[in-house]
Amino acid sequence: MKVLQIQSPGNFEILEVDPPIPGPGQVLLKVLAVTTCPHWDMHIFDGQPMFPGVPLSYPYTLGQPGHEGCGEVVCCGEGISEFHPGQRVCMWRDSGHHVQGCYAEYVVKEAWELVPIPDDARPEHWAPFELAMCVSVHIQLAEKLDLVQGRSVAVSGLGPAGLICIQLLRCAGAASVAGIDPNPMRRRLALQAGADRVIDPSDPSFASLPKRGQKGCFDTAFDCAGNPKAVSAAMKMTSSLVVLFAVQREPYIFTPDLWGGLMLAGAQPHTREGALYARDRILTGGLDLSLIVSEVMPLGDYSRAIGLLKSQQALKVAFIP
Incomplete structure (x- = not known):
C-alpha cells in the first residue's frame, strides 16, 4: 500500500x-x-x-x-x-x-x-469528524452550565474549529452568535455557517464593543484562535464563561478587573458521547463539515x-x- x-x-x-x-x-x-x-x-x-x-x-x-x-x-x-x-x-x-x-x-x-x-x-x-467531536465536547460543557441556549455567544477564530462551533451553537439554541476574525474570507464563511454577525478585531470599532458588566456583552465565548490578545479580548467582553478550545502556546493573563463571576474552561476530554453528539447533528442537517x-x-x-x-x-x- x-x-x-x-x-x-x-x-x-x-x-x-x-x-x-x-x-x-x-x-x-x-x-x-x-x-x-x-x-x-x-x-x-x-x-x-x-x-x-x-x-x-x-x-x-x-x-x-x-x-x-x-x-x-x-x-x-x-x-x-x-x-x-x-x-x-x-x-x-x-x-x-x-x-x-x-x-x-x-x-x-x-x-x-x-x-x-x-x-x-x-x-x-x-x-x-474527529474535529467535530473535539468541538462537541466543549459545547456539551457549556450546555451543562446552561450557558448556550438563549445566550449571546462569541466565537473567536473562524478556522475549521470556529466554523464547526458556530454551527453547533445554532443547533444548541444560542440566541445570537458572533464570529470574530481578521480574515474577511473566514468572516464570510462564518455567516454561511449561521453567525448572526461577524466582527473584524483589527477594526478600530472593536475596542468599543460592550465589556463585562455592560449591556450587550457576551454571555459565553469560545476561543478557537489560541492568540493571547484574542483570549484577553474575549475575557473582557464576556460575563460568564470563556471556553479555551485552541491549543495554548503562550501565557494568558487573567487581570484583576476580570475577578468575580467569570469562568474559564480548558481542553475537555474526548469522548464517544461527543462523537455521537456530532454525528447526530450531521445526520439531522445542523452541522455541515463540507464547509471547512x-x-x-x-x-x-x-x-x-x-x-x-x-x-x-x-x-x-x-x-x-
Missing part, C-alpha cells in the same frame, strides 16, 4: 509498504478520505512540535500526522461483531502518533474508536496542501489516498 512519511522538516515521501493486519479488537480500514489538521500538519512539516517542549524526531511515524479520516471496513480482528466488510465508518479519536496514521491507503483502528456512518456518505465531507473542506487532492500533493494552509487559502485539505 501507499503511505506518506515526513522524512525531515519540509520533505516527505510516498512509500510502498505491506498493509497492516488487524489484531484482536481491531479493524482494518481502506481510507476513503483523510483531512489535514492544519496546526498538526504545519508544525510537524516545519520541524516544530505541536505542543511546546515535546520531543520531535524524524523520519516521522508512517502516515502521521493524519488522524481525521473516513474509511470502509476491509476486515475485522478477533472479537469484533459490530462492524462488517464494506461498512463505512469515521474515526472519532486520534490514536496517538506512536502508531501508523491515516495518510495511507489502509490503516488499523481499535473498534471502539470508530462510529458507523451512512453508506452514501461523501468521504471527504465526513473526514473531519476547501480542496480535495491526491496524497502526493501534500506540500501544496501545506502551502495553502499556511497562506490561509484553505481551511482544510482532503486527500484521497
Whole structure:
C-alpha cells in the first residue's frame, strides 16, 4: 500500500509498504478520505512540535500526522461483531502518533474508536469528524452550565474549529452568535455557517464593543484562535464563561478587573458521547463539515496542501489516498 512519511522538516515521501493486519479488537480500514489538521500538519512539516517542549524526531511515524479520516471496513480482528466488510465508518479519536496514521491507503483502528456512518456518505465531507467531536465536547460543557441556549455567544477564530462551533451553537439554541476574525474570507464563511454577525478585531470599532458588566456583552465565548490578545479580548467582553478550545502556546493573563463571576474552561476530554453528539447533528442537517473542506487532492500533493494552509487559502485539505 501507499503511505506518506515526513522524512525531515519540509520533505516527505510516498512509500510502498505491506498493509497492516488487524489484531484482536481491531479493524482494518481502506481510507476513503483523510483531512489535514492544519496546526498538526504545519508544525510537524516545519520541524516544530505541536505542543511546546515535546520531543520531535524524524523520519516521522508512517502516515502521521493524519488522524481525521473516513474509511470502509476491509476486515475485522478477533472479537469484533459490530462492524462488517464494506461498512463505512469515521474515526472519532486520534490514536496517538506512536502508531501508523491515516495518510495511507489502509490503516488499523481499535473498534471502539470508530462510529458507523451512512453508506452514501461523501468521504471527504465526513473526514473531519474527529474535529467535530473535539468541538462537541466543549459545547456539551457549556450546555451543562446552561450557558448556550438563549445566550449571546462569541466565537473567536473562524478556522475549521470556529466554523464547526458556530454551527453547533445554532443547533444548541444560542440566541445570537458572533464570529470574530481578521480574515474577511473566514468572516464570510462564518455567516454561511449561521453567525448572526461577524466582527473584524483589527477594526478600530472593536475596542468599543460592550465589556463585562455592560449591556450587550457576551454571555459565553469560545476561543478557537489560541492568540493571547484574542483570549484577553474575549475575557473582557464576556460575563460568564470563556471556553479555551485552541491549543495554548503562550501565557494568558487573567487581570484583576476580570475577578468575580467569570469562568474559564480548558481542553475537555474526548469522548464517544461527543462523537455521537456530532454525528447526530450531521445526520439531522445542523452541522455541515463540507464547509471547512476547501480542496480535495491526491496524497502526493501534500506540500501544496501545506502551502495553502499556511497562506490561509484553505481551511482544510482532503486527500484521497
